Amino acid sequence: MKHFIIICLLLTTTVGLCQAENEFDKSSISIGVIASDLKTSLDFYTNIIGMKQTGEFPVGDTLSKKTGLTNGVAFDVKVLKLHDDPNATEYKLLSFKNPKSKSDTYINEGNGMRYITLFYKSLDAVIQRLKDNNINFLSEEPTHIPDGRRFVLVQDPDGVFVELIGK
Template sequence: MKHALLIGLLLTVTHGFCQTETEFDKPYISMGVIVSDLDASLDFYTNIIGMKETGGFTVNDAMGKKTGLTGGVAFDVKVLKLYDDPNATEYKLMSFGNQKSKEETHIQERNGMRYITLFYKSLDAVNQRLKDNNITFLSEEPTHIPDGRRFILVQDPDGVFIELIGN
């Protein structure tokens, strides 16, 4: 019994030393994406790509101004994740009714965040949903990449490039 307690204590202390110290509070990134049509984008990301809507919130006009985000315009945010887990990356959609950006066909056409990459166990189901919804493939459909997995490149309703990688 003494040995079990000693081993447990040793493992706990060792685990504490092995954890990397970081200045970050959360182990994930939360990204905000401005879309022209919130309903169309929400449909694309949930029903076609397969993300889950896990929540949302409203930023009122005073908070929009105070934070410097909008200069005084209120907005609603829909929070999506690949799966409902507190440590999963958040993909936040919001709309201000802006027109769609100029159509682009390749990632090198402007600076800034250009694409996201989603990793699937199998691309079969999402590939079928893309086809069923007449989503244009920018890649050959699907492209085999050197590590043996398959790759699909599409765009969301506002032109954000979406890389889909899986078996």
């Protein structure tokens, strides 16, 4: 009987732990970024950085107010991913045609979402696209990091820092 109670307690604890680990419906997150100019940011992230637009959806004025996202302002969302995979992290771009925010020089000079990191097999193609589009490098181009990979730091059109790491 004692062993039966111990086994039941272990099973209950294990089931409880499994439920806590499986609380989320997806294993990735979606990141929403408000751009001052949606077209310019979409071009930067797709044509220069190399993300893929995998979807888009509208949020109407009524829904935006009910959800508390805006005070009734409708908007469209462009969904970007590194790979067109249902489990991939979503980078959602949207715009309210707000003026471009002040661009800071370093990530420690502001709060909120400040940077993203993207990992490439090789940085050669993205470095060439950055140069072809006159995107300023904030790092030495590229910086070699201790693990043998290269690192490049740039900013998107609204000043979000974008770290690029790869061979």
